[in-house]
Every structure is written in C-alpha cells, then in structure tokens.
Amino acid sequence: MTNISIEAPEAVRGQPYPGAPDNWKRFFTFSTDHKVIGIQYIVTSFFFFLIGGTLSMVMRGELITPDADLVDRTVYNALFTMHGSIMLFMWTFPVLVGLGNYLVPLMIGARDMAFPRLNAVSFWMVPVVGILMLASFLVPGGPSQSGWWAYPPVSLQNPTGNLLNGQVLWILAVAISGVSSIMGGVNFVTTIFKMRSPGMTWFRTPAFVWSVLAAQLIQLYGLPALTGGAIMLLLDLTIGTSFFTPERGGNPILYQHFFWFYSHPAVYVMILPAFGMFSEILPVHARKPLFGYRVIAASSILITVVSGLVWVHHMFASATPSWMRILFMVTSMLVAIPSGIKVFGWVATIWGGKIRFTTPMLFALGGISNWLFAGITGIFLASVPIDIHVNNTYFVVGHFHYVLYGAIVMGIYAGIYHWFPKMTGRMYYEGLGKLHFALTYLGTALTFLPMHPLGLMGMPRRVASYDLEFAYWNVIASIGGFLLGLSTLPFILNMVSSWIRGEKVGNNPWRAYGLEWLTSSPPTVENFEETPLVVSGPYGYGRNQPLVGNIPNPGLTEFPESLTQQQTS
C-alpha cells in the first residue's frame, strides 16, 4: 500500500502475479492490475450498453405508432424496466468505475489501487449481475415489470405465484451490484486518501480524482439505504413480511424514501466523473489551465453533501405533505449552484484558448452544452407546481436522458477517446471519431428534445400506447432513437480497428499535463518506474513549468514535436 519504489527494473513489462499472461488473454483472468480491471469494466459494460440500447430500440419501435401493437403490454413493461436497469446498473455505473479504475492510480502516481484483490472481486460481480438480469427473461412470468424503481405494491404482485420470478432475480442483481459498488467505494476512497504521490497535495490533485472521490463518498453513505430497502422488499416478496404491503398494514411510501435517498445522489455518482473528465479534457485541447480549478474541485464535494438532502423531489406527487414539498424544493434548487459554477468555469477555460476540435474535445463540448440544457430543465422540475404537472411524464424522461445520454454518455465517449492512446499506445481514427460525434449529437437531440413538449402536453411515461395527439413528436423521437443505435457502429469499428492497427503515437500525443502522460503507453504493470515527486499543480499550460521533479517531463516544458509525430520511448 505504500509507494516505496520497488527495485525490479526487469519487471517493467511485469506481471500482477507470476505466470499471468501478457497478451489479450489477461483480460479474461482474475487480474489484480487496475488497468486490466479498468478495461474489463469498460468492455463488459459496453456490451451491456448495446443490450440496453437494443431494448430501447424495440420500445421506440412500439412507440412509433399510438397503439400497443408491436409487443404485448407485459413485454413493453419488461422492456423499459430492463432497459433502465441495465443502462444504470450494467452500463453507466460500471463503465465509470472502469474509467476511474484505469485513471485514478495513474493520475495520482500510485502503482495500483489500495486493495487490488478486492478490486478484482468487485469487477467479477458485475458479470454475475448481468447474467442474473438477462436470465430473468427466461423465468416464468418474465423479467421484472415494475420499472427501475420497483415501487411496491406493483413490484410485490406476482402473477405466476412462482418463488423464482423476475422481480426476485432483479432484487438479487441490484443487491449484488450494490455490494460490488460499496467495495469499489471503499477502494477508491482509500486509494485517493492514502496513495497520492509525494508532493501531490489536495489542491494539486486533478479535478477528475476529486470528482471520483466525491462520487464514491456518495456510494458509501447512500448505498446502505438502498440495500436496506431492497432487502425489505425481497422479504415482503418471498416470505410475506409486511414492510411495504398496504393490505397487511405496510407503508409503500416508506420504500420510496429508502429508494430515493440513494437514487437521487446516485445520479451524481454518474454525472460527477463525467464532470471530472470534462475538467481534464478541456484544458488539454484548449491549452489553458482549468479556470477556477480549486472551486471546481471543491464544488464536487459540495455536491456530495447537498445531493444527500434533496431526494423528496422525486416524491412531490406522492403523499408528501406541503411543508416537505417546499423544503425539498429549496434544497433541490440549491444543487444548481455547484453545477453552475462548473459550467461557468469550463466556458472560461476555453475562452481565449487555442482550441483544437479533436474527437474527445468535441464530445466534451457537446456534453457540456447538453448538460447546460438538462440543468435548466432540472430547475424547472425542482419547482413544486411545475413538477406537479410534469412529474411522471415524458418531460422527465427527456430531462434525464439529456443528463444520461447527452452529458454522461458523451463524457464517457470523450474520456475513452482522450485516453485511448494511453490505454493502447495507438491513436484512434479521427474521421470515424468525428462521424461518431456528429451522429451522437444529432441523435440525442432528435430523440430526447421531442420528449419535452410531449411531457408538457401530458403524455405519461412508461406507456406502451398513447393518444393520437402525441404521435407527431413520437415519430421523430423514434427516428432519433434508431439513429443513436446506428451511431455506435463507427465507434465500435474505430475502437477495434485502431486498437489492432492504429498509428503508434508514443506516450503523450496530446502534449498534456498529468502524471498519467509521463509513463509509457500502455503503462507497465507497475505504472511508474520511479514514484513521481509532484512539484506543481495540474494544468500548467502556458507556464512552462515541470510537473514532477525527479523524472524528465517530456513534451511538457518544450514542444518540439508536432501533434502527430511519433515518439519512441
């Protein structure tokens, strides 16, 4: 756990354990190398992203006509439940944990995560969760059909009477995913507190690391509530306890509090790392320091705190008393402040910079513009009277997809492109990347913008059929949805082909500040030959200052090579 450098020079292309394979096969082993685990997370979750996306496309197929004519209503309900659950628990959470896993130790100059074995265990629970989710399509009665909230009493209704049913499998999957996330949270928090390089004080720690810390702290305080709620739900469902069953005196609203106490902050678990990546990527491709770095870093922690006090805004229309509605309206509005600070800081970062429209930069800029929009509709939703009208309508669906797809998925793509040369030593194809960006941006707007007017007109969410007046916008949204499906093809093509035969670009093709760019690409198992001694803060663009004292800072203090020139090291 300490950073005392190990005297093993020939272990440069070393092994996490003796005899571990040193080729693609290592991704199929119980590797304890955080970089292998990071890529395992990313690739596994991307596979589930495709599955979740396929489900959404069937939904959009159903919704292209007003009648419920493509799939049975039970199937539609299963589709949106599994789409939402897979997208959150099998794609967004794990892919961000993967990126964090890959990047955090490199960015803080550590050799691995604090608990490498625990790290591997957390990862290997993810496929288990995925298999449970998919297996639920095969049990009698089909998968869970109660939405990703699984609100009782609907989630406790079990039409087949079978003990092994989709809802039980869903709860088990979510519980395992929660355990995996708690282990990940402990690991990240310990790593960030204990393993930063000498000289890396808090305000020399990159904004991405701050954001991961903020996100993982939320996991630690929030997940116990969700896990508790899930266990009670499971008991109600299987052995007939009555925590939430109204006909036996239980209280279904209580479940909503357990659920949202975690699940509201959970959206910040997802958006914070995306924010962190924006904060890393903009300075590199605009060649300016992150504007207001300290405030941006600290605002992440502020979000951790405030987002724990807003959960009832998801329950404004429940049996919530008026005083509670007003109180949580105010706290919800306040979350806009730290988020706003970040956006202003990003705009000021690119202002007057030397901007290059590389693919990661495009995705970061696109993500920020979408976040701006989603943040503003979020303030609408925080207002009690407005929410009373649009709650549980397509307005909300449009809002949260602008967050999830528009900002978070875009941020993830930005991160993958930006650090792709670090992970593989090769450059992706810029043309395909730009095509991918154009399709994604257009597709997001086409799919999710029309959902806002639909919601204002009064179209409820989670409906397999709708009234004629909603048809127009739904057709557009469906076309956009198929376009988004299409948009993943250039991405997959790009990743696969450039990983195999992309141009080799050396250690620091972006001429970026940051410890991760000082080591080889891909980094060796031990990450750094020598523990870096950090002597200045991140983002030292335009100041010609070294970042570390004891290793040469190639590409940082002078820039002789052109962007694309090949380096050998």
Add this chain to the structure above:
Amino acid sequence: MKLRAILIMTVYAILVAMTSLWMAKQSYSWFPPEAAAEAKLLDDLFSLFTGLGTFIYLGVIGPFLYSLVFHRASKYDMSDGPPIEGNTWLEIVWTAVPLVLVLTLSFVSYRTYEKMAVRGPMELVHLHMPQMMQPAYAEPFDSKPQQEIQNAVETAPIEQIDVTAKQWAWIFHYPERDITSTELHLPVDRRVRFTLRSQDVLHGFYIPAFRLKQDVVPNHEIDFELTPVKTGTYRLRDSMFSGTYFAANQADVVVQPFNEYQQWLADAAAGLPTPAFNQAAFEYSRANEREGATKDKVAIRGWDTIPPASPPVVNYAPKHEPDSPPA
C-alpha cells in the same frame, strides 16, 4: 477594441433578452387548454421559468460558441493559451447571481403553490410568511385565476367527489346523490374537492388540462381540490405506473355549466347500474380467447399478468373508450 467588445456584448444581451421574452410568450402554446384556475397559475409560472431559462441558456452558450469559433488554434500553432487560473470577482459573481436567482424562483414557486391550495386552504397556514413581507412581492402575475379560486371557495358550496382507482379503472362517486360513474363530470367555476382512494396499488390522478396530479395511495385517503374554469371534455390519465394495463387506465373529464351538471346528476340517479366499458378488461379477454388467433393481436406475446378487475358497474357507464378531443 474595448469599445467594440462592449458594443457586441450589449447587442447580444438585447438579442438574448428579446428572445427570452419571445420564448416566455411562446411557452403558453406548449400546453393543453387551460381548463382550471390552477392551470393558469402554472402556465404563468412556467412562462417565467422559460424566460429566465432561455436567458441563462443563451447567456452561457453565446460566449461558449463565440470562443469555439474565434479561439481555435491555427494548424501549426503549438503554443499555449494565456495561463489564466481564475478570477475571484468573476467567481463570486457567478456564484451569487445564480444563488439569488434560484432563491427567487423558489419563492415565486412557493407563492404559486400557495395560491393553488390544492390540498385545501388550511394546510399551508403554518407556512405563511410574516404579514409585513406581503407588499414587497404583491402579485407578480395576473391575479385573475387566484380570484377565481377565491370566488369559487367563497360563493359556492364545495362539490365533494370520491375517486376510486384500481387495476385498471377509475370510479367516481357523488356522495350527495349516491351516484357512480366512470366518466368524471364537474361543474364549471366551482371548487371541487376529491377524496382519492386506491384499492390495490399506487395510481396517479392526472388531468393535464388542469396541470394537476396527485398520487393515489392504498390505505390512505388524500384530499385534493381544484377549480375547473372552462367547459369541455378533457382526459384523465393514470400517471403513476400501476402494472400491465397502466397506459389504458384513462377516463374522460366533462366540465359543464352548473345546470347541465345538475341535469346529468339527475339523469344518472335515474339510471340503473350497468357495467361500463373497460379497456383493460376488454384487452385481457381478447388476449386470452383461444380462437381468433393472431390477427388483431400483437407481434410478440407476453407473460402472465394480474387480471384486470371486472368492468365497474355504475349508474353512468359510457360504453366506449374515452374520446375526449385531442388537446
């Protein structure tokens, strides 16, 4: 140079302000008709949010796009931008201004909510602001809807209607005459009080033309008030996911002049209870009949479902699906 920048900024600010005003006006057209006094209150509030939201959006996206267009690196320019790390004044301003803004929006929202008084007039009493603050924000908007609510509360006795939701039907009970119906009839310009009950799971009582909704919770009676102000036929939808036939759980809402409403009550009281049309029961029986095969059915068959309750037997029972006109 400095002068030019100030000029450009002023022109842009004026353009943004004008666009925001236009959007605020435009926002009224995004909604169904304003059929309740509460709807007018909401639309005004929404318009304010739209105006301010547009202003913020354009205010941020303008400089953002400006630098994307004008601050690009030329192809062989390998240099860095100016090493500006921050600016304390700017940062204080862009923390303080949004703070004031969201607190104002909270306050205006609170006022609107208070005027709607959807949970009955008494409930908010302990939240009332000190009297001396009143003049400072006197009536930011048109006070007509509030007046309508006031009048309705004061001049006419409140109409009481019991609402029962179940999988998947709405039943409306008029206790004064002991009448049941699957269509909701309301007198115009009168305060109506609903008591919402659910027999099984959560449902959501939602009438978009009224901009109001309230979840219905089993074992829980919820009082809910509103004032319809426009005659016509509107749609009631279930807004809280309630299982298989959730999307089909709709009803018509007929707002009529008081005398017609009275007439309807009298007619319904004379009618014998008959089973109403029920979309869920209809689809369920069709899906389960052995004959008739796949025509008229979906392409992908589903799984077992909770069977719908049998069609409600009521005094007034339309024999068709809800057919309120498109909004």
